[in-house]
Amino acid sequence: MGRGRQRGRSQRKHFKESRENAWKRPKSDPTVDASGNAAPEKPSWEPILTDNPNFEEYYKEQGIVKAEEWDMFMEILRKPLPAAFRVNANGQFCDEIISILENDFVKSLQAEAIEGGESEAIKPLPWYPKNLAWHSNFSRKQIRKNKTLERFHEFLKLENEVGNMTRQEAVSMVPPLFLDVHPDHFVLDMCAAPGSKTFQLLEIIHGASEPGTLPNGLVVANDVDFQRSNLLIHQTKRMCTSNLIVTNHEGQQFPGCRLNKSRASEKGISEDMPINQLAFDRVLCDVPCSGDGTLRKAPDIWRKWNSGMGNGLHSLQVILAMRGLSLLKVGGKMIYSTCSMNPVEDEAVVAEILRRCGDSVELLDVSDKLPELIRRPGLKTWKVRDKGGWFTSYKDVPQNRRGGVLVSMFPSGKNLKDSAETTEKNENGGVNSCEDECKEADTSVVDAIPDEPVVEVSDLPLERCMRIIPHDQNTGAFFIAVLHKVSPLPEFEKPNPRRNPSTKNADSSEKPVGEKAAVVTADVVPEESAVEEVIEADSNNEKDEKDAVDEVDEVIEADSNIEKNDDSLVEPEKKTTEGESITEDKEADSSKAGGKRKVPMQGKWKGFDPVVFLKDEAVINSIKAFYGIKDESFPLVGHLVARNTDTSSVKRIYYVSQSVKEVLQLNFAVGQQLKIASVGLKMFERQTAKEGSTCTFRISSEGLPVILPYITKQVLYTPMADFKHLLQYKSIKFPDFVNQKLGQKVIDLVLGCCVVILSDGEEAVKVDASTIAISCWRGKNSLGVMVTSDDCQELLQRLTEKTPKSEDGSVNGSNGDSSGPQAMETA
Structure with missing residues (x-):
């Protein structure tokens, strides 16, 4: 779906940066040197240097690993990261895929593993439940480039695209496992893009709910960047x-979307709403970081790394974590995590959180969870590096450097010198004279350098944090802390709700040292002018950008490839961008004068179409009547939303669960404070045909698994042979079905969308999680599938594996596929 007629600031910025000027000539010809002679040819590829003296000095000084482990630590960091992937626990073919991995690829790739010096090619991660996550001893580059791994590569690509599998770094899978998510929980993923952890959280919520029912909880996935939100949606x-x-x-x-009862009554809003504030049972706060834990998959970080990267993000990380805790319900849990090894971004942030929250938040000891996951305790002491050198205590920092080096970066989180002076003043029962104060001011920089450096050791239980080191289990690096909110946060100075701090220069935008930092505890209500602007993207979020490149390497656009038959009844699905739900793209209406397209109606947030409940009874009743859906079994009223207030122009209708419905109702009541990029599940899509249909909306492939048990009309039960022919040839004319009775049953269907269910006996079967079904279009003379090519290919592979072979090698139940090509030639 398009983005609308206007772009926000962040959209324009990305557009300008990515667009190549084909007309701009280079200032000089690279093939000719300054004297006009032919320049020597440069190699097309140069190896990336995996060396940075500043990096080695920094982490040796921090004591991240013991001295005897240092060489092993550096050696593994210079090796490419092995590929890892996770099977969708709720996928229809979860067991089959695990069986293929265990019985096919483990053996077929063994020779390649031995040649590479490894004992195993692929193996399940021992700490991940139910053998759902797998580790490969091949890097992603090897899998893409090695010809002997081509079949394995194609398998990973296809299963990832159809949703049966997610390619995800092993350590990235860890945080959701410690969050203890239940199916009725409201979960917030604060910095969610590219979405692999969000997908994991959704798996947990759905996997723990009763089969055939929707969970009572939900996941809110947020990201600051417009383009990464598109990737997250995809x-x-x-x-x-x-x-x-x-x-x-x-x-x-x-x-926080807090509903003010007095204002609600003034506006006529009922006070009996299910929820009057958006609060969460679980929060995943995987913050932007310097990303040096991803060196193995992003080796360009070697060249760019410096200690200032972590220092500059420290304040933003603290503010993000505090906001997450303020949105967390009492009794809830929050994960703070980074893909950085820097203690300034890790233990220092956790320590500052605990100091600000006092007894209201505790750091949990989860050392008994996932015992096979090798992790190390958090550090209790560390140093801070700045341009001026190393500092072991804040009192060592000169006054002219205290704008970039903050007291919260140190283990104690205190200005020890100021504390000592305060104690001395209290003991003397008075204050220093003016002369003493002037003297101190004149010599503050000199006095900041002590005779003996003080080594600070935190008195907080930071050893309960988890630090994953690459050479322990051949992974990337990660840091995780599990926080439990035991009581409301203490009342600190409330921030100015109209202040919109930039995230680009987090280190320079902080308050001067000595002032008490504000804690984000109040709900932020943007002013009207701010609501009309797209917030500037965070340029420091390199971690998310790397995930976007590495975890979703080959995003394949969904393409239905529905082949038109002679009737030309079925309109092929148009390719959509990953962010199709952000704006509702209106088709041009050729009947209008000049064929001009309508200007889309904007919601409260510029560039984002409004989210509205679909209340058009004529549309809803036509859908219910056409597919035989009963309100008592599957209520549609109140659960259908659209991104266009004009019902006649709605192209897509989305279905939302009860929990999402309640959040949308709250959001409307508080003035639409949430800037929603995507919501719910695409259930129906407008479909046009020459002959027309009594219902203009077809069932989408995404929504079919949810609504399938409740459809009583337009259902066709198909044996294996004809089902496979549909997947293979995409369209079959009525006389060409292998089963002639089936052709007559298709004719008996009403023109329009129908659902084809795989059934051995052509009779109705009880629909459950194992039922295989696809959406089709019953045209005038033929039946055409409305499924993407990838889904058709994946289903064909699964059905071929399930179908037993006869003695001559042909597949039973398909007539040897002898009638298929002939039938399609006549078609």
Whole structure:
């Protein structure tokens, strides 16, 4: 779906940066040197240097690993990261895929592993439950380039695209496992893009709910960047869930949507709403970081790394974590995590959180969870590096450097010198004279350098944090802390709700040292002018950008490739961008004068179409009547939303769960504070045909698994042979069905969308999680599938594996496929 007629600032910025000027000539010809002679040819590829003296000095000084482990630590960091992937626990073919991995690829790739010096090619991660996550001893580059791994590569690509599998770094899978998510929980993923952890959270919520029912909880996936929100939508739509909301906010300004009862009564809003504030049972705060834990998959970080990267993000990380805790319900849990090894971004942030929150938040000891995961305790002491050198205590920092080096970066989080002076003043029962104060001011820089450096050791239980080191289990690096909110946060100075701090220069935008930092505890209500602007993207979020490149390497656009038959009744699905739900793209109406397209109606947030409940009874009743859906079994009223207030122009209708419905109702009541990029599950799409249909909306492939048990009309039960022919040839004329009776049953269907269910005996079967079905279009003379080519290919492979072979090698139940090509030639 398009983005609308206008672009926000962040959209324009990305557009300008990515667009190549084909007319701009280079200032000089690279093939000719300054004297006009032919320049020597440069090699087309140069190896990336995996060396940075500043990096080695920094982490040796921090004591991240013991001295005797240092060489092993550096050696593994210079090796490419092995590929890892995770099987969708809720996928229809989960067991089959695990069986293929165990019985096919483990053996077929063994020779390649031995040649590479490895004992095993692929193996399940021992700490991940139910053998759902797998580790490969091949890097992603090897899998893409090695010819002997081509079949394995194609398998990973296809299963990832259809949603049966997610390619994800092993350590990235860890945080959701410690979050203890239940199916009725409201979960917030604050910095969600590219969406692999969000997908994981959705798996947990759906996997723990009763089969055939929707969970009572939901996941709100947020990201500050507009383009990464598109990628997030593309990733999560493979889950086919109605329990998801994707938002586009700065994490530290995420709205709490608190309903003021007095204002609600003034506006005539009922006070009996299910929820009157957006609060969460679980929060995943995987913050932007310097990303040096991803060196193995992003070796360009070697060249760019410096200690200032972590220092500059420290304040933003603290603010994000505090906002996450303020949105967390009492009794809830929050994960703070980074893909950085820097203690200034890790233990220092956790320590500052605990100091600010006092007894209201505790750091949990989860050392008994996932015992096979090798992790190390958090550090209790560390140093801070700045341009001026190393500092072991804040009192060592000169006054002219205290704008970039903050007291919260140190283990104690205190200005020891100021504390000592305060104690001395209290003991003397007075204050220093003016002369003493002037003297101190004149010599503050000199006095800041002590005779003996003080080594600070934190008195907080930071050893309960988890630090994953690459050479322990051949992974990347990660840091995780599990926080439990035991009581409301203490009342600190409330921030100015109209202040919109930039995330680009987090280190320079902080308050001067000595002032008490504000804690984000109040709901942020943007002013009207701010609501009309797209918030500037965070340029420091390199971690998310790397995930976007590495975890979703080959995003394949969904393409139905529905072949038109002679009737030309079925309109092929148009390719859509990953962010199709952000704006509702209106088709041009040729009947209008000049064929001009309508200007889309904007919602409260510029560039984002409004989210509205679909209340057109004529549309809803036509859908219910056409597909035989009963309200008592599957209520549609109140659960259908659209991105266009004009019902006649609605192209897509989305279904939302009860929990998402309640959040949308609250959002409307508080003035639409949530900037929603995507919501719910695409259930129906407008479909046009020459002959027309009594219902203009067809069932989408994403929504079919949810609504299938409740459809009583337009259902066709098909034996294996004809089902496979549909997948293979995409369209079959009525006389060409292998089963002639089936052709007559198709004719008996009403013109329009129908559902074809695989059934051995052509009779109705009880629909459950194992039922295989696809959406089709019953045309005038033929039946055409409305499924993407990838889905057709994947289904064909699964059915071929399930179908037993006869003695001559042909597949039973398909007539040897002898009638298929002939039938299609006549078609």
